[in-house]
Amino acid sequence: MSGPNSDYDPVEVTPLQAEEVEAARDAALAAIAAAADLEALKQVRLEHAGDRSPLALANREIGALPPQARKEAGQRVGQARGAINQALGKRQVVLEAEHEEQMLVVETVDVTLPTDRRRPGSRHxxxxxxxxxxxxxxxxxxxxxxxxxxxxxxxxxxxxxxxxxxxxxxxxxxxxxxxxxxxxxxxxxxxxxxxxxxxxxxxxxxxxxxxxxxxxxxxxxxxxxxxxxxxxxxxxxxxxxxxxxxxxxxxxxxxxxxxxxxxxxxxxxxxxxxxxxxxxxxxxxxxxxxxxxxxxxxxxxxxxxxxxxxxxxxxxxxxxxxxxxxxxxxxxxxxxxxxxxxxxxxxxxxxxxxxxxxxxxxxxxxxxxxxxxxxxxx
CATH class of the missing domain: 3.30.930.10 (Bira Bifunctional Protein; Domain 2)
Known part of the structure; x- marks a missing residue:
């Protein structure tokens, strides 16, 4: 009776190739950095960290690899997704602070200015x-x-x-x-x-x-x-x-x-x-x-x-x-x-x-x- 065959020709799924994972990560980081406001960042999150993002789809393909190749591919994809989530969190903090500062400027009311608004009066x-x-x-x-x-x-x-x-x-x-x-x-x-x-x-x-x-x-x-x-x-x-x-x-x-x-x-x-x-x-x-x-x-x-x-x-x-x-x-x-x-x-x-x-x-x-x-x- 023969033992397990440890010699194999690894099957490489295209989305899991190192170049593809790095490209998806870099594209996501660039999009995060380019997000100008919270609404844009929300859209970037959906496109690059959501369930239909390239890295999420690539993660599903890990099961198609031989057992010996899954660990390496999983680490590669996991590190890329972690970097994206970290970048999203930092950008979220920055954009929220900018939004609050902008709202303070936009919604500022100068109470010293004259106004024609008068509260409706009523007789006693x-x-x-x-x-x-x-x-x-x-x-x-x-x-x-x-x-x-x-x-x-x-x-x-x-x-x-x-x-x-x-x-x-x-x-x-x-x-x-x-x-x-x-x-x-x-x-x-x-x-x-x-x-x-x-x-x-x-x-x-x-x-x-x-x-x-x-x-x-x-x-x-x-x-x-x-x-x-x-x-x-x-x-x-x-x-x-x-x-x-x-x-x-x-x-x-x-x-x-x-x-x-x-x-x-x-x-x-x-x-x-x-x-x-x-x-x-x-x-x-x-x-x-x-x-x-x-x-x-x-x-x-x-x-x-x-x-x-x-x-x-x-x-x-x-x-x-x-x-x-x-x-x-x-x-x-x-x-x-x-x-x-x-x-x-x-x-x-x-x-x-x-x-x-x-x-x-x-x-x-x-x-x-x-x-x-x-x-x-x-």
Whole structure:
């Protein structure tokens, strides 16, 4: 029996010849060096290091060689492919650095240059709310009255039947200007505008008075030392609480939606007699106190407590009443001939009701994103 034949005539596959492998390697290295950007290098990688590249195809031909020749051919091809991959890696680093430098130059913005780009502005939502309320009353034939925010003590208190010992006059409730003997305050309500109106006009009077007011409240989610009120005043012959109720029902329906009415709860205010707290029918649950769970949690059935009115069906809105005869006398109006009614509500609070806000601080913090969301006119 004869042993293995170690004498053979090597079979040389053309792509595996040393000259062919070197030529493929040199061509790849030249293409890598010539790649001017990352996109060109990507194409070179596909052509010279991809699955269909010359050296990849040559590597597949190694199996056609006799066993004794495979090792040498494999080393030759492997070294060539290694040199190409190394060159690709180095060129990749260089081109990425060049690309970053180029992007820094191309995308550089000179922030000192003048520009005609301007952020779209929006009016403050409380301004729009005040104007909306004023428009509602102007449509009923009323007038809009205004007055100073720095007001005389007599107009802010005495003319409105708030006596010298009333708690509202203390430093804990009112901002007083210096010196104190000038008797000047930051108005605590827009009622002084009503007093000024009665002092300067003859009845009949139908005015609405929106504006800023100031009180020494803590600044939190529901209180602010500066906020906004709207007050209404009617002085005419034969005015009763029925006229007041009809006016507020119309106001509530226009502001919160059709079918929204008000209710009165007996109360006390120095400048009206009789007086009442005004509640507005909850515009979410329509007085039911409950809302469908699906309106809050889409996948739940049944009813849940209304978050807007907390299950009460009504929302506290403001105060109102028939003008106290003492206020009429102080302002030069004969209470035997004329009667009237007055009411007052917070504009900020009404805005929070309409838009479901639970914190009033965004109204005063000047965030343009908040104003852009709410401060648009329709």
């Amino acid at each position: 939502p409380l301004t729009l709310q005040s104007e909306l309320i004023a428009d509602l009353f102007v449509a009923m034939g009323w007038e809009v009255a205004e007055g100073p925010v720095v007001e005389a003590e007599w107009l802010n208190f005495d003319a409105l039947n708030l006596g010298p010992d009333h708690p509202a006059r203390t430093m804990q409730d009112t901002f007083w200007t210096e010196p104190a003997d000038h008797h000047v305050v930051l108005r605590t309500q827009t009622s002084p505008v009503q007093a000024r109106t009665m002092l300067t006009r003859e009845p009949p009077i139908y005015v609405v008075c929106p504006g800023r007011v100031f009180r020494t409240d803590e600044y939190d989610a529901t209180h602010s030392p500066m906020f906004h009120q709207v007050e209404g005043l009617v002085v005419d012959k034969g005015i009763t609480m029925a006229h007041l109720k009809g006016t507020l029902d119309h106001f509530a329906g226009q502001l919160f939606g059709d079918g929204i009415t008000t209710r009165f709860r007996p109360s006390y205010f120095p400048f009206t007699e009789p007086s009442a707290e005004v509640d507005v029918l909850c515009f979410v649950c329509r007085g039911e106190g409950m809302v469908p769970a699906s309106s809050v949690f889409p996948l739940h059935d049944g009813d849940i407590l209304c978050r807007t009115c907390r299950g009460e069906g009504w929302i506290e809105w403001g105060g109102c009443g028939v003008v106290n005869p003492r206020v009429l006398v102080a302002c030069g109006v004969d209470p035997d001939v004329y009667s009237g009614f007055a009411f007052g509500m917070g504009i900020d609070r009404s805005f929070m009701f309409r838009h479901g806000l639970e914190d009033l601080r965004p109204l005063f913090e000047g965030d343009v994103r908040f104003s852009a969301a709410f401060g648009t006119e329709i």
